[in-house]
Every structure is written in C-alpha cells, then in structure tokens.
Amino acid sequence: MQNQLFSSQHFAILKNALRWTVIIIPIAVVIGSAVALFLWLLSWAIHFRFAHSWLLYLLPLAGIAIFFLYKLLGGSAEKGNNLIIDEIHNPGGGVPKRMAPLVLITTIITHLFGGSAGREGTAVQMGGSLAQMIGKWLKLNDADTQTVLTAGIAAGFGAVFGTPLTGAVFAMEVLTIGRVQYNALLPCLIAGIVGDVTVAAWGVHHTPYHIDIIPLIPHWFSGYISTDLLMIMKTIVASIAFGLASYLFAKMVHGIKSFFTKYVKTPWLIPFIGGLIIIALTYINGKPDYLSLGVDAEHLGAITIPSAFHAGGADTWSWLWKTIYTTITLGTGFKGGEVTPLFYIGATLGNTLSGLLGAPVSLFAALGFIAVFAGATNTPLACTFMGIELFGGEHALLFAVACFTAYLFSGHTGIYGSQRIGVTKLSDDPADDKTLSDAMKKRSYLYQKLAKYSPLKGND
Structure with missing residues (x-):
C-alpha cells in the first residue's frame, strides 16, 4: 500500500x-x-x-x-x-x-x-x-x-x-x-x-565583471581579530550605506513623480522639463558619464560600472549624481528600468567606501552592485544569488551579509509600489499594509503629523 x-x-x-x-x-x-x-x-x-x-x-x-x-x-x-x-x-x-x-x-x-x-x-x-x-x-x-x-x-x-x-x-x-x-x-x-x-x-553577450584576488595581508591586530571577521564588519558598515542609498533612490523616484504631478498641470510638459533638467545637469558636470546605462564608456576615462571595479574608477559623488539623473529621468515619465542604474550607484558607492574603509576596491564595488539593488527591490535572496552568478562563490558570505543588511536598512520603501508586505522589517511594526505603496503613504502621513507637533517646530 x-x-x-x-x-x-x-x-x-x-x-x-x-x-x-x-x-x-x-x-x-x-x-x-x-x-x-x-x-x-x-x-x-x-x-x-x-x-x-x-x-x-x-x-x-x-x-x-x-x-x-x-x-x-x-x-x-x-x-x-x-x-x-x-x-x-x-x-x-x-x-x-x-x-x-x-x-x-x-x-x-x-x-x-x-x-x-x-x-x-x-x-x-x-x-x-x-x-x-x-x-x-x-x-x-x-x-x-x-x-x-x-x-x-x-x-x-x-x-x-x-x-x-x-x-x-x-x-x-x-x-x-x-x-x-x-x-x-x-x-x-x-x-x-x-x-x-x-x-x-542569438549571439548576444553580457558584460563580464571580475573581483580581483584579495591577498591576505597581516595586520598588527591579527592576533586579536581575524581578517575575515574584520571584513565582515567593514561589509556591514558599507551595507548600511548601501541600504540608505536604496532608500534615497526609492524616495526620490516617488517624490519627483509626485512633485511634478502636483505642480505641473500640463502633463506633457513634465517629461519636457525632465529632459531639460538632464541637459542642464550634463552641462554642469561637463561630461556625459551619468547618461543612459553607464555600462559602456562613451570616452576614454569615463566613469562606468566596469570602471568602478578599479581604483580611481569613480568620483566620490558619482553614486549621488547617478541617483539624481535616474530619478529625474524615470520620475518625469521616461521609460526603462531602475536596476542597471542601481548597479551603477552601488558599484560607484562601493568604490568610494572602499577607500574610506581600507577595503578591496573590486570587492566593495561588487557588494554595492548587488546590495543597493537588494535594498531597492526588497529581494535579498535573489541578489545574493546574483553576486554568486556574476562574481563567483568565493565571497558568498559577504554577498549575503551585504544584501540582507541593505535590505533591512532600506526600510519599507522600494521601487515596486505593488509589492505586498508579507513580513515586516521591524518586529513591532504591524503587517497591516496591503502594499508597499500603502506603507509609504501611511508613513509619509505619520511623518507629516509628527512634524506638525514636533518641539523643534516654531510656535508662530
């Protein structure tokens, strides 16, 4: 039987x-x-x-x-x-x-x-x-x-x-x-x-990415703390920044869209103004590095995702410039995805943080590449697997630490407003929001109410 x-x-x-x-x-x-x-x-x-x-x-x-x-x-x-x-x-x-x-x-x-x-x-x-x-x-x-x-x-x-x-x-x-x-x-x-x-x-190929071999360099503290543990600690610190970058990106996309919808009464003018802003920003920057995908180099020395994997391959604020460019582009009605710009933001932010934390450039560019994406899409598991598929499994633990940390610190925000909240990121935060969009609206309302009665607000 x-x-x-x-x-x-x-x-x-x-x-x-x-x-x-x-x-x-x-x-x-x-x-x-x-x-x-x-x-x-x-x-x-x-x-x-x-x-x-x-x-x-x-x-x-x-x-x-x-x-x-x-x-x-x-x-x-x-x-x-x-x-x-x-x-x-x-x-x-x-x-x-x-x-x-x-x-x-x-x-x-x-x-x-x-x-x-x-x-x-x-x-x-x-x-x-x-x-x-x-x-x-x-x-x-x-x-x-x-x-x-x-x-x-x-x-x-x-x-x-x-x-x-x-x-x-x-x-x-x-x-x-x-x-x-x-x-x-x-x-x-x-x-x-x-x-x-x-x-x-069909003969279409993808851009290859590579993390350099990281040599084991002894430090004076090697007898007290392992190099691996130190790298995990650095990864956590950097990943908090990655999560906050995800939060900023999501907030700016939704905020720009709401701002233009509210104040520009002629809808077709919104993308027109958005295009003018992108032109003005490019004129201010004096270089076209933050346009389009950011994968292929338009000129010698251009800041791209691949260049961010090398020392000196990104400026200190490249990640912020790309955030501004992309959120204006998408927030004013142009079409495309968010993920490749998020890769760019993460890789260039990782490049910057590697210098501040004394960490390997290519490794932290890779961590930022996947972690900012994880925070903005609320998909830490998928992004951990992406790190393994793109960069190999040697640093799988760091990939997981980066993605899960960024996911937590991005809060209840994201680029997909229709996501349902199945499990909240805070144990004392009730899961009563039907969609992520509802959660963001509710929190915006609460923040407005708190600001109204804030002791820092004047009594005039």
Whole structure:
C-alpha cells in the first residue's frame, strides 16, 4: 500500500513537471528572443548616441513623444512592472499585449536621446506581456496564468542580465516582501534557464565583471581579530550605506513623480522639463558619464560600472549624481528600468567606501552592485544569488551579509509600489499594509503629523 502510494505521488509530480516544462519552454524562448532583440537595439541606440552627442538636446522632445505614445496607446500598460505584480496577486484585467512593443520602443527612445534609465523594467514587462498572451492562447485558468506570469518575470530578468538562477528567485521573491512564492519554483527555474540560453543562442553577450584576488595581508591586530571577521564588519558598515542609498533612490523616484504631478498641470510638459533638467545637469558636470546605462564608456576615462571595479574608477559623488539623473529621468515619465542604474550607484558607492574603509576596491564595488539593488527591490535572496552568478562563490558570505543588511536598512520603501508586505522589517511594526505603496503613504502621513507637533517646530 505504501509502495503504491509512493509511486502514485511521484508519478503525479513527474506528470506536473512535464506539463510545466512543455508550457514554459516555448514561452521562455519567445521572451528570450524578444530580450535579445531589445539588447541588440539598446546597444545600437547607445552607441549611435555616442557618435552623435547632439541627440541629447532632443531629449525633451523625445519625452513628449513617449508621453503621447502612452497617452494614445498605453492604457493600463502605463503601470509597468506594478501591473504585472498586481495581476499575479489579483487577476483582473490582464497584462495587455501592447505592453511589450510599447515599452521596447519607448525604452530605446529614452536611451537614444540620453535618458538615464535601465533595462530590467523593459525585459520584465515584455516577459509578463508575452507570457500573458501565450497563456490566453493556451486557455490557462487563473491559477496557471499567475504561475506563467511569474515565470515570464523570471525569463525576462534572467535573460536580460545573464543570471538565470537570479531571475528565478527574483520572480518568486519580488511579489511579497518577506515571502517566496515556491508554488512557481519549477516554472521559474525553467524559464530563467531557457530565457538566458535563448539570448546566448542569438549571439548576444553580457558584460563580464571580475573581483580581483584579495591577498591576505597581516595586520598588527591579527592576533586579536581575524581578517575575515574584520571584513565582515567593514561589509556591514558599507551595507548600511548601501541600504540608505536604496532608500534615497526609492524616495526620490516617488517624490519627483509626485512633485511634478502636483505642480505641473500640463502633463506633457513634465517629461519636457525632465529632459531639460538632464541637459542642464550634463552641462554642469561637463561630461556625459551619468547618461543612459553607464555600462559602456562613451570616452576614454569615463566613469562606468566596469570602471568602478578599479581604483580611481569613480568620483566620490558619482553614486549621488547617478541617483539624481535616474530619478529625474524615470520620475518625469521616461521609460526603462531602475536596476542597471542601481548597479551603477552601488558599484560607484562601493568604490568610494572602499577607500574610506581600507577595503578591496573590486570587492566593495561588487557588494554595492548587488546590495543597493537588494535594498531597492526588497529581494535579498535573489541578489545574493546574483553576486554568486556574476562574481563567483568565493565571497558568498559577504554577498549575503551585504544584501540582507541593505535590505533591512532600506526600510519599507522600494521601487515596486505593488509589492505586498508579507513580513515586516521591524518586529513591532504591524503587517497591516496591503502594499508597499500603502506603507509609504501611511508613513509619509505619520511623518507629516509628527512634524506638525514636533518641539523643534516654531510656535508662530
């Protein structure tokens, strides 16, 4: 009887695994192919602007074009990644098919004219849109459609960064803070792997990153404290700063968006003004280093993500400049993702902190690379895996320390307002907020009320 029960159970597991394999592989191939096309077009757009720097001066007009494209064609697609997260939690109107081509076109426009944005948002939105479309063709029920959408996130994310395992974990972790949706484990893993393999099959390659070999240097305190423990302590200190940088980024994106919505009554003027500000900032800086992705160098000696892994490869305030550029770009309506700029912010901040803490430059650039992302997206597990996939497993413990510390110190903020709060970051903070956006609004209201009655406030 027990043997029969055992055999039946595993037969059912095998049947379910084969079913999802058959469903997910073609979906992931389509998404991976779309991401490959996107990455090719993105590289073309960025290098075309490198050769024609005057295109930056057309950024305000590009912003107006993006606004009207979404005004005329966007509909619910305007919500971007948050729409996909909402749809997974509460199936309703669905993810429109037009989201994929619309976000692809507008992201290319943003980068062609110099906007500071990323690429993860585009890949995830294309993944969700295409997964929903194919799911409807297959006539999947609501539960299966939710799983397919989650797998679509995994395929898009894994394909765009060349990190299939990270894509799988990210898709399961990003939906609810403090919880991982294991019901989509196998589909997400298949989707992440197939999406990444598909991009590689199309001949599209990702930027390699490398942590230098760290020599063991004896110190006078070696007899009292181990070098490894000292490195962990330095990592914690730096990661508190990484978490605060995540907090600042999320607050600025939402704050800039709210500010312009409140004070600029003509909506199409918002991206126009945003474009003018980016042009002015570039004129003030005297260099274009903080435009676009920040991965490829526009000129010799440019500050990029790869350069941040070397001593002298970033200025002291490069991380803050990139924060300002990106939050203005995205907060005023331009399209693209946040993650690659977060990589830039983290890597350059890590470069700066390595000098202050007497730590290895490439290691702390790598820690910042993943930790700022972890804090801004509330996905410390996925980011720990990203560190291992991108930089190797030698420093896995430090990756985990950095990501979990930054996650805690970013507070209840983040770039995805539709994330649900499953487990709060403070034990005495009740988990009664339905979404992260609700939590941020509630805390903003409380801060306003506290400020009103603050003893530091004048009595006039």
